[in-house]
Amino acid sequence: MLLGIDVGGTHTDAVLLDLGGIVATRKVKTDHADLLGSIAAVLEGVLASVDPAKVLRLNLSTTLSTNAIVEGKSEPVGVFVSCGPGIDPEYYRVGGHYFLIGGAVDHRGTALEDVNEAALCAAVEKCRADGVRVFASVGKFSTRNPEHEEAILEKVHPLADFVTSGRRVSGQLGFHRRINTAYFNSSVWRLFNRFADAVQRCVASHGLRCQVNILKADGGAMPLSVSRRAPVESILSGPAASVMGIIAICDIDLDSVILDIGGTTTDIAVFADGAPLIAQTGISISGKPTLVRAFKTRSIGIGGDSAIAVEGGLVTAGPQRYGPSMADGGEVPTLIDAFNVQNIIAYGDTMASYSGISELAMESGLDPETLADYAIGYAANRIREETALLIREINEKPVYTIFELLEGKFVRPAKVYVMGGPARAFATVLREAFSLPVLVPENHAVANAAGAALARATVDVELFADTQKGRMFIPGLGVERAVPPSYSLDQARAEAVDNLRDYLGAIETEDPDLPVDILEESVFNMIEDSRLAGRSIRVKCQVKPGVAEAYKRGIKRQC
Amino acid sequence: MLKAKRKLGVVFFPAYDWAISATHPERQERLLYTQDQLREEGLFDIPGVTEYKPELASWLDVDRAHFCFPDVESVATQSHCVSAGGAIRAAKLVMEREADRAFALIRPPGHHAMKVVHGSRGFCNINIEAVMIEWVREHYGRKRVAIVDTDCHHGDGTQDIYWHDPDTLFISLHQDGRTLYPGTGFPMEAGGPRALGRTINVPLPPGTSDEGFLHVIDNLVLPILSDFKPDLIVNSAGQDNHFSDPITDMNFSARGYAVLSERLGPHLAVLEGGYAIQGALPYVNLGIALALAGLDYSHVREPGFDPDKCRQSAKITEYIKEITPQIADFYFDPPKTPKTGRFEGETYIREKEIHYDTDNIHEDQTETLHLCGDCPGLLVIESRSTVNPPCLGVEIPALACPRCHDLGLRAFEEAQIKSGYRHVQLINRKDKEYQRFLV
Numbered sequence: 001m002l003l004g005i006d007v008g009g010t011h012t013d014a015v016l017l018d019l020g021g022i023v024a025t026r027k028v029k030t031d032h033a034d035l036l037g038s039i040a041a042v043l044e045g046v047l048a049s050v051d052p053a054k055v056l057r058l059n060l061s062t063t064l065s066t067n068a069i070v071e072g073k074s075e076p077v078g079v080f081v082s083c084g085p086g087i088d089p090e091y092y093r094v095g096g097h098y099f100l101i102g103g104a105v106d107h108r109g110t111a112l113e114d115v116n117e118a119a120l121c122a123a124v125e126k127c128r129a130d131g132v133r134v135f136a137s138v139g140k141f142s143t144r145n146p147e148h149e150e151a152i153l154e155k156v157h158p159l160a161d162f163v164t165s166g167r168r169v170s171g172q173l174g175f176h177r178r179i180n181t182a183y184f185n186s187s188v189w190r191l192f193n194r195f196a197d198a199v200q201r202c203v204a205s206h207g208l209r210c211q212v213n214i215l216k217a218d219g220g221a222m223p224l225s226v227s228r229r230a231p232v233e234s235i236l237s238g239p240a241a242s243v244m245g246i247i248a249i250c251d252i253d254l255d256s257v258i259l260d261i262g263g264t265t266t267d268i269a270v271f272a273d274g275a276p277l278i279a280q281t282g283i284s285i286s287g288k289p290t291l292v293r294a295f296k297t298r299s300i301g302i303g304g305d306s307a308i309a310v311e312g313g314l315v316t317a318g319p320q321r322y323g324p325s326m327a328d329g330g331e332v333p334t335l336i337d338a339f340n341v342q343n344i345i346a347y348g349d350t351m352a353s354y355s356g357i358s359e360l361a362m363e364s365g366l367d368p369e370t371l372a373d374y375a376i377g378y379a380a381n382r383i384r385e386e387t388a389l390l391i392r393e394i395n396e397k398p399v400y401t402i403f404e405l406l407e408g409k410f411v412r413p414a415k416v417y418v419m420g421g422p423a424r425a426f427a428t429v430l431r432e433a434f435s436l437p438v439l440v441p442e443n444h445a446v447a448n449a450a451g452a453a454l455a456r457a458t459v460d461v462e463l464f465a466d467t468q469k470g471r472m473f474i475p476g477l478g479v480e481r482a483v484p485p486s487y488s489l490d491q492a493r494a495e496a497v498d499n500l501r502d503y504l505g506a507i508e509t510e511d512p513d514l515p516v517d518i519l520e521e522s523v524f525n526m527i528e529d530s531r532l533a534g535r536s537i538r539v540k541c542q543v544k545p546g547v548a549e550a551y552k553r554g555i556k557r558q559c
Numbered sequence: 560m561l562k563a564k565r566k567l568g569v570v571f572f573p574a575y576d577w578a579i580s581a582t583h584p585e586r587q588e589r590l591l592y593t594q595d596q597l598r599e600e601g602l603f604d605i606p607g608v609t610e611y612k613p614e615l616a617s618w619l620d621v622d623r624a625h626f627c628f629p630d631v632e633s634v635a636t637q638s639h640c641v642s643a644g645g646a647i648r649a650a651k652l653v654m655e656r657e658a659d660r661a662f663a664l665i666r667p668p669g670h671h672a673m674k675v676v677h678g679s680r681g682f683c684n685i686n687i688e689a690v691m692i693e694w695v696r697e698h699y700g701r702k703r704v705a706i707v708d709t710d711c712h713h714g715d716g717t718q719d720i721y722w723h724d725p726d727t728l729f730i731s732l733h734q735d736g737r738t739l740y741p742g743t744g745f746p747m748e749a750g751g752p753r754a755l756g757r758t759i760n761v762p763l764p765p766g767t768s769d770e771g772f773l774h775v776i777d778n779l780v781l782p783i784l785s786d787f788k789p790d791l792i793v794n795s796a797g798q799d800n801h802f803s804d805p806i807t808d809m810n811f812s813a814r815g816y817a818v819l820s821e822r823l824g825p826h827l828a829v830l831e832g833g834y835a836i837q838g839a840l841p842y843v844n845l846g847i848a849l850a851l852a853g854l855d856y857s858h859v860r861e862p863g864f865d866p867d868k869c870r871q872s873a874k875i876t877e878y879i880k881e882i883t884p885q886i887a888d889f890y891f892d893p894p895k896t897p898k899t900g901r902f903e904g905e906t907y908i909r910e911k912e913i914h915y916d917t918d919n920i921h922e923d924q925t926e927t928l929h930l931c932g933d934c935p936g937l938l939v940i941e942s943r944s945t946v947n948p949p950c951l952g953v954e955i956p957a958l959a960c961p962r963c964h965d966l967g968l969r970a971f972e973e974a975q976i977k978s979g980y981r982h983v984q985l986i987n988r989k990d991k992e993y994q995r996f997l998v
């Protein structure tokens with residue numbers, strides 16, 4: 001059996017699945033002051049009548065790190081930055097202990113300038129005096145040459161409970177993002193590890209001896225042991241759980257749009273060739289761009305509880321939310337109330353919905369049904385417009401070869417999947433707005449937790465080799481070795497895939513044969529004085545987000 | 560926090576699957592390190608800076624700017640159409656006000672491609688800027704355009720294309736033609752009889768550094784621009800003036816390029832040459848992009864830059880100070896007649912021999928401008944080359960008087976019937992009609 005727990009903003013859900021389908025589910029209100037209490041409560045609920053020894057895996061999606069960062073409860077981090085020429089690194093200052101310590105590495109990994117020992121020592125002393133215990137060591141182009149990050153690491157090590165090395169958070173380029181990612185990772189490290197300790201105790205006390213995984217923003221699962229070093233990866237895994245939920249329930253083969261409609265917002269994701277699209281760069285946390293891999297999504301302020309307003313004769317809904325719908329005892333009419341008035345649903349106190357909408361309608365000289373109709377139409381159109389923008393952005397993605405420009409794939413959605421609480425209410429009007437088949441998968445109420453339960457490992461690696469320098473790096477995995485001048489793209493590809501598989505083996509994923517996709521590969525000759533001096537080889541590969549197929553059969557629905 | 564003062568659109572297209580040849584400077588990885596640098600710097604994460612992909616320029620788009628013989632397809636590959644399409648995309652961003660400034664970081668380059676094209680010269684097949692400018696004019700009306708070419712090589716192609724156009728100001732700063740390809744670009748090359756002073760050439764001595772370039776910008780280019788009052792300023796942003804460029808002899812720095820871009824303030828910058836692909840381009844391109852967006856570029860500095868070593872000699876400083884006002888006079892007080900070509904009755908004729916070094920083609924050309932008191936005049940070009948039999952190009956200007964308009968249409972028709980031309984092409988700007996005919 002597989003167990004999934006989704007700690008959401010409002011509810012915490014648990015789903016227990018076996019090969020035949022759902023065995024048990026449990027839902028409680030999330031207690032943000034005591035996330036562990038919410039987890040314990042749903043655990044007890046689903047494990048009440050089963051033998052815990054039969055649970056093979058627990059996947060957990062949690063808002064812990066996200067909340068800590070958003071609420072500013074994270075720990076001070078000593079951020080040590082080695083920077084070469086370019087944009088002034090002062091612009092990337094983050095936190096109260098940000099130190100520029102000199103040093104420069106260029107795009108090929110050539111060290112141009114050493115780290116400034118004096119500045120480094122002074123920074124270490126400052127951190128010691130201020131009691132800073134966690135650090136981030138980040139160099140520009142450190143994915144091409146780690147020596148400056150290593151030099152920093154060596155200096156701060158005696159002082160540090162934990163150090164995040166910039167190149168280990170991702171093999172991707174992006175200096176500012178690398179700084180932010182390393183900073184966030186260290187800032188939530190202690191909090192997350194305490195939580196991880198508590199989760200392990202809690203799990204053990206319920207008789208579970210299974211592997212515990214944490215869900216990532218790209219829909220993959222990582223073992224708790226790995227997440228202890230990379231807690232930043234657990235950030236914003238909530239939206240990912242819902243996308244994984246739809247993969248768990250449906251076989252999606254056409255280009256599709258996934259709408260996850262909540263109380264306040266709608267999250268839009270896109271599937272192409274049967275898989276959810278991953279953002280080219282990373283996710284933003286508290287407005288700061290990072291290298292944390294995530295689905296390509298767009299969020300808009302339209303949800304079931306979006307307040308309806310009339311301004312200058314125009315009926316709008318959202319992005320404001322002043323509380324629940326009037327049907328739920330709220331003060332301001334919302335989209336849910338409009339659906340009630342239109343008889344699309346009959347939810348809660350329908351009379352309250354009617355009187356709330358009527359009052360607003362009277363003020364603006366409309367009849368209640370018309371106002372409700374306009375509000376719903378407005379919401380559907382906003383969702384359609386934002387979806388169109390997202391699709392446009394995806395199709396406008398820059399390409400760098402003539403072949404891709406001329407032959408590149410375009411995403412053309414043929415189906416819309418709607419999930420979330422108000423999904424059914426929205427389905428009809430969205431069908432009109434999109435002029436596409438709209439589906440509301442069954443089981444969607446527990447889809448997030450089911451998605452979390454079935455999520456398998458994901459990982460991406462970037463290999464970079466420079467045969468003139470005779471070096472090869474896979475920064476995300478900390479792999480580095482000498483290569484001969486004859487090192488080829490074929491060898492690089494095989495080596496990238498092998499390392500990725502080794503990593504999967506090391507973290508004990510249950511399925512070592514996960515499909516590996518080569519995302520990008522290229523080889524460039526380096527010419528000096530009209531002679532071949534070496535080759536620059538790049539390979540990027542990944543294990544795509546996916547679910548445990550064997551278990552999927554039990555909960556799959558027609559969709 | 561970083562935020563662009565001016566919205567910048569960057570069309571980045573490195574064409575990783577196209578090269579002239581495996582070891583040619585104009586090869587696949589020319590923009591590879593620039594891409595790495597821009598990604599590592601996070602240029603496109605800066606609010607107000609956005610990356611776009613190019614469009615594909617159509618053959619019609621090329622036909623508006625060139626007489627391609629035998630046709631566009633034969634002289635321009637898809638990579639050239641993508642490069643031109645990248646510039647068009649950049650122009651569209653600015654014209655539609657989606658961006659305040661745009662930078663077309665594209666290859667292959669184009670500023671050595673002349674009005675008539677039989678093949679590739681100076682790594683250029685079609686003139687990217689000209690295709691872009693004529694696209695702008697086709698869609699947004701007859702704009703006054705200033706092209707400031709800061710590539711190290713004289714922009715002889717662009718000069719040739721706009722030689723007779725009084726609405727296009729072409730200023731080229733380059734290494735003195737006596738010391739570098741293509742060997743042209745002297746001050747007396749000032750434009751045709753109807754556009755004298757609209758072509759301005761500033762040959763600079765080898766070794767010129769930031770100081771010299773910026774002196775010319777401040778004391779020649781900017782005063783001329785403020786007098787000409789262009790609707791659109793285009794910078795042909797070649798980067799081979801860099802002190803580390805392997806095929807030139809100048810001493811310009813990445814910072815110098817950024818300052819130049821800031822002072823010039825072009826609406827559109829289009830990459831031209833630049834072959835120090837590791838040591839210069841990543842930094843120069845970053846500097847230009849930051850300057851265009853109004854961002855701080857004070858920390859952009861290429862490895863190995865030593866201002867003292869790069870500084871131009873006092874002799875060069877003196878020389879540039881001396882020639883700057885003399886050259887400015889070619890704009891403010893142009894000569895009464897062109898120094899080249901000859902007048903025959905109601906016409907002005909230029910005989911040209913053109914060598915296409917990249918493709919090793921030789922062309923003989925006779926260009927005839929019909930001098931008219933009422934309009935800029937009809938242009939007719941007869942051309943033959945080692946790869947094509949005699950061909951004819953007829954261009955009716957946008958402001959053609961009825962007489963020149965008729966004359967042009969007749970010339971196009973007659974060439975199809977009785978003369979010995981194999982290919983005949985008409986650029987009829989007045990009616991926005993572009994036709995070609997195979998005899």
Ligand SMILES: [Zn+2]
Nearest residue numbers: 710712799832
């Ligand atoms: Zn050049």
Ligand SMILES: [Zn+2]
Nearest residue numbers: 931934960963
């Ligand atoms: Zn006329």
